Amino acid sequence: MDFDFSDDQVALRDAVQKWVEKGYGFERRRTIVEAGGFDRAVYTELAELGLAGLYVDEAHGGLGMGPVEAMVVMEELGRGIVLEPLAQTLIASGVIGAYGADDVKAAWLPRIASGEALVVLALQERGARYRLDRVAATASQAGGAWTVSGEKHLVAAADRADAFLVPAVANGQPALFLVEASAKGVTTTGHLTQDGSRAGNLSMDKAPAVLVCADGQAALEHAVDIGIAATCAEGVGAMEQTLALTVDYMNTRKQFGVAIATFQALRHRVADMKMQLELARSMSYYASLKLNAPAAERRAAMARAKVQLGNAMRFIGQQSVQLHGGIGVTDEYIGSHYFKKLTQLEMSFGDTLHHLGEVSSRMQDTAGVFA
Known part of the structure; x- marks a missing residue:
């Protein structure tokens, strides 16, 4: 199997890499965090790149690319620990493109592609944890029009988004709706998250909505899987930069008159970090390549x-924090921000223990070394 990137994919990666290096430095990121964790101007720059x-x-009006291109982009954004939620845009455009009616696609996909509209997934509810089959929000239809009522929490850029993809129970089963932020009955709040990005809560009281997909469970699972693949790629980029920072620090930090990079025990720990990075990279490739597989295989x-x-x-x-010592957790040092980003990514779209349970529940009778 050929894992080399095409010329177009390499060009895309290089374009995003240059933007991150020249246009999204640590000081600009710090300014964005202080201003609330989201900058519309930055999101517009991402849209101007076609992302x-x-x-x-x-x-x-889009590029018509696929999961591998998205993976390449998210890796570079992960290296820059970019705050603006491009993964949410991938989710929204992917789900609307796959499940939306023609009129919904025509109304929203051009606006999403141009960066005019930021559409995010409003999924999380109290008590649901990471379960996708627990939906308390409800939808009702009258005179051919839908309305949605309910509460959603930890919504990415909640008070800065233009619309939301909202799962709600309609006619006894989950369905997926699109609710505009400016619609009557919609209230949002915002707050910083641990990694400095922005999230918030969404409240809907009979808010006008557009039906995207009546089979909301299938669409919601697909949406979360797009988010997982993007999160994996973003994590690879963040881990790669974390490792580079750690190695650079070890080559400059001295104890007993020599660089700590010469200490064998510490070199072994760096080797273990590198091994984990490569294992993660291979599984990120695996996730992206499986994103268009049949639902059971994809999940x-x-x-x-x-x-x-x-x-x-x-x-x-x-390990990066341990090898840096006290400076590894100071806000002034960029390494601490990578640590917070990795911690938050680990819990996004289901933490490790949740997905370990998912892997276990999907094991077949023939799984294992005796298959």
Whole structure:
């Protein structure tokens, strides 16, 4: 199997890498965090690079690319620990493109691709944990129009988004709706998250909504799987940069008159970090390549990838802090922000223990060395 990137994929990676290096330095990121964790100007810059339209068909103004291109982009954004939620844009465009009616696609995909509209997934409810089959929000239909009522929490850029993809129970089963932030009955709040990005709560009281997909469970699972694949790729980029920072620090930090990089025990720990990074990278590739597989195969693959990525992110983040010493947790040092990002990514779209349970529940009778 050929794992080399195509010329177009390399060009895309290089373009994003240059933008991160020149346009999204640590000081700009710090300013964005102080201003609330989201900058519309930065999101517009991402859209101008074409990134908001990665999953949007060319007929709707997008690039018409796929999961591998998204993985390449998210790795580079992970290296820069970019705060703006491009993964949410991939989710929204992917789900609307796959499940939405033609009129919904025509109304929203061009706006998403241009960066005019930021659409995010409003999934989390109190008590649901990571379970996708527990939905308390409800939808009702009258005169051919839908309304949605309910509460959603930890919604990415909740008070800065233009619309939300909302799962709600309609006619006794989950369905997926699109609710505009400006609609009557919609209230949002915002707050910083641990890694400095922005999230918030969404409250809907008979808010007008557009039906995206009546089979909400299938669409929601697909949405979360797109998010997992993006999270895995973003984590690889963040881990790679974390390792580079750690090695650079060990080559400059001296004890007993020599660089600590010469200490054999510490070199072994760095080797273990590198091993975890490469295991994570291979599983991120696996997740992206399985994103268009049949639902059962795709769901199993995402759970396996998230287990490996979760273990790797936790290990690399913690080892980096240990090898840095006290400076590794200071706010002034960029390494602490990578650690917080990796910690938050490990818990996004289901933490390691949750997905370990998912892997276990999907094991077949023939699984194991005796199959």
